Amino acid sequence: MKRSSADYRVAVVPVRLNGASYTAAHQACHRAAGLWNHTLATLRTRWDEVKTDPTTKELRHLAAASDPDLQRLHAHTKQAIVDDLLDAVATSRANRGAGTRAPWREKNYRPLSFTKGYGWRITGDGRLNLSLGRNLPGIRLALPAVTDSRTNHGVPAADWGEIRLCWDRDGRSWSLHISHRTAATPVLDPANIIAIDPGIINPMTIAVETPDAYEITVINGRAARAIKHRRNNAVADLHRLMSRCTKGSRQWRRYNQAAKHARAHANSSLRNIDHQVSRKAADIAITHNAGTIAVGDVRGIEKNTAKAEKRRFGKDQRRRLSQWSRGRQDHYLAHKTGSKPTYTNESHSSKTCPACLTRNAPSGRDYRCHHCGFTCHRDAVGALNILMRATHGKYTPIDPDKTIRVLYLRATPLRAALSKARNRATPRTGCVAENTVSHAAAAGPRAPAGEHSVAA
Ligand SMILES: [Zn+2]
Incomplete structure (x- = not known):
């Protein structure tokens, strides 16, 4: 297995700030927005008066002449504001034909950037310090665990670059966006194939052929279903309450905020689960050096839920289809393996x-x-069946001399308690084995061992 060259990624790590840090971070974000607004206003005034651009140095001077309170920021944060503003101006000019206008909107909030070595550093007692400027107390945090989503390995602080502290308004939570060097994408042999049957109950069922067996891994989607169910109920309840209030009233806004909060939390849990599911499939592809990932083609099912499928599926099933995050799982899988999935016609595959290609209704x-x-x-x-079709171009009977081994895995929901434990050492994503059944055991009393692939 060869490895290609390295590149950079941004890891998003949710963090909790204590009382003093929480207030300090909010104030600093408002101050940064205030300084942006001041600098932007100064720049626009200058355009009106002298019709020329200031140099970076001049704009820094103009920025420094603001309200002293706005200056209570880290020097790098102030510098970043001037640089970003000039970048935004340059971008808008480059895209002028497309109708983009120069920056004009006032900001209420701006994420804080911390450069390596100056903005952030590791303290003597092994914590992360984010500097808010000279003579101001910084933000101290437990050292966050950064996981390379490509390999699922931890990334040491020495490999981190710039860190941004961001506030998620809907989720009402803070997160660190840590840029880091990532391991190279594995280069897998396209002659080897793994097949993936995507589904709603089991988000991925993975099949791979080895010299003596067909190895099947079923990943259970119970956790994701529970999260979606809870979110749908919470949002529906809130919408019912909102329908009884005057739109835009204080109470209406409160409910609306709560609904956004519920959605934001569910989204972050679902993203984690999609990472777990695709991680598992990627591990299998890497273990078998399989560069061809044949995914049963169900694209379009989601789109058709409204019209053609209306008669085929009930209301709940249609909702499940429309909330299926299959696309994101494929995207993550491509990132983790370096191989884009190829879509295989999956009609009648279930x-x-x-063994004999007869169709049965299971x-x-x-x-x-x-x-x-x-x-x-x-x-x-x-x-x-998808594996056989991807290998032979059409459905072909399986080798009767090989056993079929089925392994069941489940993705676990991300809980605060778990994440706390995980923050110490263990990786953020991974599946827990439920049970393993070799074929003979799975078939139970109905089929004695060995009968599975023999024509009766
Ligand atoms: Zn048969």
Whole structure:
């Protein structure tokens, strides 16, 4: 396995600030916005008066002449404001044809940037210090755990670059955006294939062929379903309450804020779960050096939920389809493996018997072929068929001499308690094994060992 060259990523790490730091950070963000507004106003006045651009140095002087309170920021933060403003002007000019105008909007809030070595540093007792300027107390935090989402390994502070402290208005929470060097993307052999059957109940079922077996990994989506369910209920309740208030009233705004909060929290949990699911699939691809990732093509199902599928699916099923984050999982998977998924036609993949290609309507958790007697966990069938189609160009019977091994995994929700423990050493993402069943065991009393792929 070869490795390509390194690049940079930004890790988003949620943090909790204590009372004094929380207030100081909010004030600094407002101050930074105030200084931006002041500098912008000065720049516009100058344009009106002398019709020329100031140099960076002149603009810094103009910025420094603001209200002394706005100057109570770190020197680098002030410098970044001037630089960003000049960048914004340059960008707007480059895009003038597209109707972009020069910066004009007043900001209420601006994230704070901290440069390596000056803005942020590790203190003697191993904490992270974010400097808010000379003679002002900085923000002290426990050293955050940064995980490279490409490899799932921790990134030491020595490899961090600039850090931004950002306030999420909807989630009402702080996070650090830490840029860091990331490991190179693995380069996998496209001759080796893994197949992925995407689904709503199990977000991914992964199949790979080894010399003696078909290895199937089923990732359970229970945690994601619970999060979506809770969010949908909370938001629906709030919307019901909002419908009884005057739109825009104080109470209405309070409910609206709460709904945004619920959505923001659910989003961050779901993002974490999508990382876990794609991590697992990526690990399998890397273990088997499989550079071809064949994903059952269900694109478009989401789009059709409103019209054509209306009669096929009930209301709840349609909602599940429209809230399916399959696209994001594929995107994460491509990032982690360096291989873009190829989409394989998956029609009848869950009905076709992998042993004799007869179509059966599966019922319950087990798949049973009425023609040849093949039995297997229903979840494995789709992935097996997609694997065979991706390998041979069409559905092809599986090798009867190979066993089918099914491993069940579940993605775990991100909880405050867990994340606290994780902040020490363990990686942020990973799946927990539920149980493993080899085929014979899974088939239970209905199919004795060995019968799974033999024509009856
Ligand atoms: Zn069959």
